[in-house]
Amino acid sequence: MQLTEFDHQSLIERTRRDFAPFYDQLRWITPEAAEEMTRRRRELLDILSSNAATAFGNTKPFTGSLSPGCRLCGGGEWSCLFINNICNARCFYCPSRQQQVDEPGTSTLIFEHAKDYVDYLEYFGFKGASISGGEPFMTFERTLAFASQIKKRFGERIYLWLYTNGILAADDKLRRLRDAGLDEIRFNIGAVGYSLDRVSKAVGIIPHVTIEVPAVPERVDELISLLPEMKERGVDFLNLHQIRCTAFNYPNLVSRGYTFVHGPATGVAESEIAALTVLAHAAERGIGPAVNYCSLIYRQRYQARAARHRWAERLKKGHEDITETGMIRSLSCAADPSVLDGLETSFAAEGAGLYQRKNGRLYFGRALMAPVLAAGASLRVSYYLPSIHPSVTYRNPYQEVRLNRKKTVVLERASAVADLDLGPDEAEAFNALTGAGQTVPADLDALFRLFPGIGRTLQAQEKWGQILHAERLRSGLLEYY
Secondary structure, three states, X not given: OOOOOOOHHHHHHHHHHHOOOOHHHOOEOOHXXXXXXXXXXXXXXXXXXXXXEEEOOOOEEEOOOOOHHHHHHXXXXXXXXXXXXXXOOOOOOOOOOOEOOOOOEEOOEEOOOHHHHHHHHHHHOOOEEEEEOOOHHHHHHHHHHHHHHHHHHHHHHOEEEEEEOOOOOOHHHHHHHHHHOXXXXXXXXXXXXXXXXXXXXXEOOEOEEEEEEEOOHHHHHHHHHHHHHHHHOOOOEEXXXXXXXXXXXXXXXXXXXXXXXXXXXXXXXXXXXXXXXXXXXXXXXOOOOEEEEEOHHHHHHHHHHHHHHHHHHHHXXXXXXXXXXXXXXXXXXXXXXXXXXXXXXXXXXXXXXXXXXXXXXXXXXXXXXXXXXXXXXXXXXXXXXXXXXXXXXXXXXXXXXXOOOOOEEEEEEEEOOOOEEEOHHHHHHHHHHOOOOOOOOOOHHHHHHHOHHHOOOHHHHHHHHHHHHHHOOOOOOOXXX
């Protein structure tokens, strides 16, 4: 069963299992600290409310404008290729071990040949692509080959950017990347002592120059002091990430005394406050390049949604729908055969592809719910998680996708939760909740106030938590707990 953002205790228990060898070494946020950090975050967001903008469900506050790459990322139109998995820097916050050259890959897929990756981009209709590492300059000819093939096939139809620490970013290599068509380069200055010298070399060569770095709490004052110089040197964007805790980097984070927060991913609370502090300073004073905060919950909600939606478009059946979160939704009902006959006749007027009768159940799309409600038939809601794989796992229904004569990938759909059976009042509430343009309750408290007829039991809370999680992306940054 997929856990939801409402399942605080379950997420805590999952984190405890995943981090079992070191969970008790982490300084987890207390209720008192959560209250204080929430207050501080609210103060910073209040400053930003009148001096900055926000995007993607209030998970990404920013000044100025977002990079074209960031807009494509949030809109679900971007693929990130990890080109080599090896790095020549040793940043304390790096979430993974990057010490051995691997084949290029993305989303569990391996792309040994650039043409296969380009065919993948074309088949799934991506409008943006990025090349990350480890460090792409450590396998420069490979990096250049992929960049060249991407831009040769797509030209301006794909926006292409690259992540680097800049250590090996020599002028001649930057010019070769420019000539290949690179649109943007993003520097992690945390790897080089926050020096801007390497960044400056790219200005005037690569069209867009960005600094992208985790928000390190101890470096807030330094980042703030660098804002005017960043602008003077021609930096277009400053992207600040929230530090994420993993099994690889936790000793470094623990040694710094950071406070950790639970959630779909484990983040450093002080890192979020640091990012918002820099952002608020830039917004209030109108200084520096455009700044945005890339929160962990933004990545969990919007990057994950983007991938699911892309695969779901190829997997869903004609009578199924795709939810806002990118899950496949299947509705069905069971009733006396005469009732199903009547519903089928009613559905037929809307088009044969919108329903299917099978094994005593009638499957239908959300647009056909009205006659089901009128007939008083029981409603079953099923959700499926789409995913992509290099080969068939034989665990779930699947669909093979042939990218070219030699390269095939596999799309699968797995049950996200057990089937949810809804009574008449619950079906009416579901119909109202999923209607076009409806304002979705922010949490379960609001939902049960809005639909008192469904009754608030423990079973109902679990059921409707799953429905809310599957149907709608929540708004705002993640609560601290």
